[in-house]
Amino acid sequence: MCNEYNYEILSLHISPDHVHLFVSAHPKNSPSEIARKIKSITAREMWQQHESLLENYFWGGGFWEESYYIGTAGEVSSQTIEQYIERTEHV
Numbered sequence: 001m002c003n004e005y006n007y008e009i010l011s012l013h014i015s016p017d018h019v020h021l022f023v024s025a026h027p028k029n030s031p032s033e034i035a036r037k038i039k040s041i042t043a044r045e046m047w048q049q050h051e052s053l054l055e056n057y058f059w060g061g062g063f064w065e066e067s068y069y070i071g072t073a074g075e076v077s078s079q080t081i082e083q084y085i086e087r088t089e090h091v
Contacts, residue, residue: 001041007034011082020085022078031070039064
């Protein structure tokens with residue numbers, strides 16, 4: 001999916017109740033568009049691959065929460081953000 005949309009995953013951390021994803025993308029892609037695409041495509045893939053497991057847990061709901069947080073790197077280095085994501089295992 002990221003190859004198709006020319007997104008580059010720089011860092012990823014998966015926790016039981018949230019995901020930290022550091023993505024690089026062309027500025028023409030708005031952060032909200034990137035989040036929407038990633039969430040919708042990954043949810044569809046999870047349902048297709050694990051429907052029998054997920055139907056009992058998400059009856060009447062969705063795979064992802066509707067909310068999300070987006071921050072931009074700005075003047076912070078990519079290395080600083082990656083280190084932050086790696087340290088979130090305790091969160």
